[in-house]
Amino acid sequence: MGVRTPKQFCRVLERPLISYTLQAMERVCWIKDIVVTVTGENMEAMRSIIQRYGHKRISLAEAGATRHRSIFNGLKALAEDQPDSKLTKPEVVIIHDAVRPFVEEDILLRVVLAAKEHGAAGAIRPLVSTVVSPSADGHLDHSLDRAKHRASEMPQAFLFDVIYEAYQQCSDFDLEFGTECLQLALKYCHRKAKLVEGSPDLWKVTYKQDLCAAEAMIKEKISQEICVVTNTKDEESVGHLLEEVLRNELNCIKVASSDSQETRKLLSILEESSLPLLYPIVVVLVHCFDFTSVPLAQRMESLVWIRELAKKVKGRNILLSGLLLNYSQDEWKLQESLEQSAAIIAALVKERNSALAGQLLVA
Amino acid sequence: MGVRTPKQFCRVLERPLISYTLQAMERVCWIKDIVVTVTGENMEAMRSIIQRYGHKRISLAEAGATRHRSIFNGLKALAEDQPDSKLTKPEVVIIHDAVRPFVEEDILLRVVLAAKEHGAAGAIRPLVSTVVSPSADGHLDHSLDRAKHRASEMPQAFLFDVIYEAYQQCSDFDLEFGTECLQLALKYCHRKAKLVEGSPDLWKVTYKQDLCAAEAMIKEKISQEICVVTNTKDEESVGHLLEEVLRNELNCIKVASSDSQETRKLLSILEESSLPLLYPIVVVLVHCFDFTSVPLAQRMESLVWIRELAKKVKGRNILLSGLLLNYSQDEWKLQESLEQSAAIIAALVKERNSALAGQLLVA
Numbered sequence: 001m002g003v004r005t006p007k008q009f010c011r012v013l014e015r016p017l018i019s020y021t022l023q024a025m026e027r028v029c030w031i032k033d034i035v036v037t038v039t040g041e042n043m044e045a046m047r048s049i050i051q052r053y054g055h056k057r058i059s060l061a062e063a064g065a066t067r068h069r070s071i072f073n074g075l076k077a078l079a080e081d082q083p084d085s086k087l088t089k090p091e092v093v094i095i096h097d098a099v100r101p102f103v104e105e106d107i108l109l110r111v112v113l114a115a116k117e118h119g120a121a122g123a124i125r126p127l128v129s130t131v132v133s134p135s136a137d138g139h140l141d142h143s144l145d146r147a148k149h150r151a152s153e154m155p156q157a158f159l160f161d162v163i164y165e166a167y168q169q170c171s172d173f174d175l176e177f178g179t180e181c182l183q184l185a186l187k188y189c190h191r192k193a194k195l196v197e198g199s200p201d202l203w204k205v206t207y208k209q210d211l212c213a214a215e216a217m218i219k220e221k222i223s224q225e226i227c228v229v230t231n232t233k234d235e236e237s238v239g240h241l242l243e244e245v246l247r248n249e250l251n252c253i254k255v256a257s258s259d260s261q262e263t264r265k266l267l268s269i270l271e272e273s274s275l276p277l278l279y280p281i282v283v284v285l286v287h288c289f290d291f292t293s294v295p296l297a298q299r300m301e302s303l304v305w306i307r308e309l310a311k312k313v314k315g316r317n318i319l320l321s322g323l324l325l326n327y328s329q330d331e332w333k334l335q336e337s338l339e340q341s342a343a344i345i346a347a348l349v350k351e352r353n354s355a356l357a358g359q360l361l362v363a
Numbered sequence: 364m365g366v367r368t369p370k371q372f373c374r375v376l377e378r379p380l381i382s383y384t385l386q387a388m389e390r391v392c393w394i395k396d397i398v399v400t401v402t403g404e405n406m407e408a409m410r411s412i413i414q415r416y417g418h419k420r421i422s423l424a425e426a427g428a429t430r431h432r433s434i435f436n437g438l439k440a441l442a443e444d445q446p447d448s449k450l451t452k453p454e455v456v457i458i459h460d461a462v463r464p465f466v467e468e469d470i471l472l473r474v475v476l477a478a479k480e481h482g483a484a485g486a487i488r489p490l491v492s493t494v495v496s497p498s499a500d501g502h503l504d505h506s507l508d509r510a511k512h513r514a515s516e517m518p519q520a521f522l523f524d525v526i527y528e529a530y531q532q533c534s535d536f537d538l539e540f541g542t543e544c545l546q547l548a549l550k551y552c553h554r555k556a557k558l559v560e561g562s563p564d565l566w567k568v569t570y571k572q573d574l575c576a577a578e579a580m581i582k583e584k585i586s587q588e589i590c591v592v593t594n595t596k597d598e599e600s601v602g603h604l605l606e607e608v609l610r611n612e613l614n615c616i617k618v619a620s621s622d623s624q625e626t627r628k629l630l631s632i633l634e635e636s637s638l639p640l641l642y643p644i645v646v647v648l649v650h651c652f653d654f655t656s657v658p659l660a661q662r663m664e665s666l667v668w669i670r671e672l673a674k675k676v677k678g679r680n681i682l683l684s685g686l687l688l689n690y691s692q693d694e695w696k697l698q699e700s701l702e703q704s705a706a707i708i709a710a711l712v713k714e715r716n717s718a719l720a721g722q723l724l725v726a
Contacts, residue, residue, distance in 0.1 A: 128569050129514040129567065131507070131513070132487065132515045134513055135555070139555040139556060139558060140485075140556040144494070146543075148496060149494050149496055149507075150496075180509075182495065182503050183493075183505075183506040186506075193503040195497050195502060200569075200571070201572075209564075209566060209573075210572075210576065212576045212580060212583075215579070217572055220575075295664075296663075297663055298660065343717075347716045350716075355706035355707050
């Protein structure tokens, strides 16, 4: 990736990538324990991530010098025959990468069920590129038939006894140079893993473009549910109109009416919740009034408190903005303002850029 | 990708992906002709893309039902023995995908030079995932050694006579089910292609996350050069200070001083240039003054022309915003305002979101 930070600790919306992956696992109620293997030098960083983001059910094990040695250490933490094992040996164990944060419960369930039946199972995807075999001098020796091969992805699942035995028996050469757990189960336990077709979401954050993509996907995911607060207690209809127009830009919308005091209450509740720890929360205060009745500048001056309040809550990862909507008698002007408001709200919610918090925007 | 639009026509910053790839090719002065194969139903769309974005050196050929048939048609357009060939037969031909817009001149040159020497050459990348071979019933048959295999990417280059002969000789089965041009050169012309290590940028836009990544990468690329316009003719120092602080956020900065008339001139020049056709252009007008000397609301009222002007130029893909910077006597306040200005400018430039154009922002 061209950065010194290990990929799993790279930040997406200010939060380390691995925290998203842990969250994806924690959401699944039937996963009993989660073991994370971490190198000694990153152990403290990992501990503070677990604490900061309130992760549960996590145990740490020391990572080894290679992928297979790390996985083996993780399995030992779950095995009963090890002196330092504190966890109960599970029937089935899932092996997953910290850099695949988009794993869904569905694929986890499918590999686990397949592992219970066949001893081993793993997610696969069609190949994106043809695979070639180079000769020693860097020329094409042969190319593989794309239709007959698949990319082996994560998650994979195993009967614990099968994969643990495979690791106990496997050679130093395998531990050093191997990359595929399914292959170990085949070689040492003669279990032909069931291959389960996964979704494109399983992709692995490997290069810089993947980190960009991960951020965009997470932003899109968290922008599905929003709540917009307006000052239109008396003019309920604007709230409904805005809700209608917003539906074109975002999926699930709720527009609530509120005055400044209620807004402060809402912000306090948000501040005290764990939500802004996980993502920056966008709050847009929409002020509806007829621009011809009150001069815009005057109204903006009366809303300076939004700037001040925004500064205060920004430190808690809440991005507050004010929006002035022209509740005009002229239907055409009103419609224009509604549409522009919807576009601005959608932009603020989708971009989630803290530099743009605290502004008074005009539609 | 889960969308009906063919991937190469998907829009990135409102412009079809293929237009970026064509631009990447056109930038290379030693590429003489560019042949694009297009299906009959997309021919008109492709013609209008070429016209709209001013692409040069492009010829169109009809795509076939499979990848290989399309490439063959493209080669025929360049061959002298074909009745409808209008182009001159080249010595070397490059084959590339429309969905790999980040190809650089360096890798094009390297595959072309290797093709001149070896008859065929192609870019390769290390495998991201292990490749497995499934049995007929969907179980693991064997896994391939990741160290001994590579992903075959694009661009590829060939001596024209070599690849054209390969396509002329190749079987219907190859034309129907094959995916690898290097393999055809090997099978029918006994040319062992030189494999050239490429950069991660060569990745292929395949899934939704790739489109997100492409947009982020393009935004980053075009945000490397910016020009900020301030009103500080008399107070040159603010311009310099802002330039300094902006360097932390963006790479190459030039801060120019200008009044409203000069700004209109600059906008006219931009409007008439071809730049806003290729990307949305962000222009930020920074107004520096001491917030204690003039009330903010009053100053904002005097800058309403920015909103009006922004509306006008938005249709031409120019995103104009105003920014009020507190040129305070208090050094600490000035520094705070400078840093916030830099963050806001960086956000506007990086996000390039048209919904946020036309606003007067305050730092």
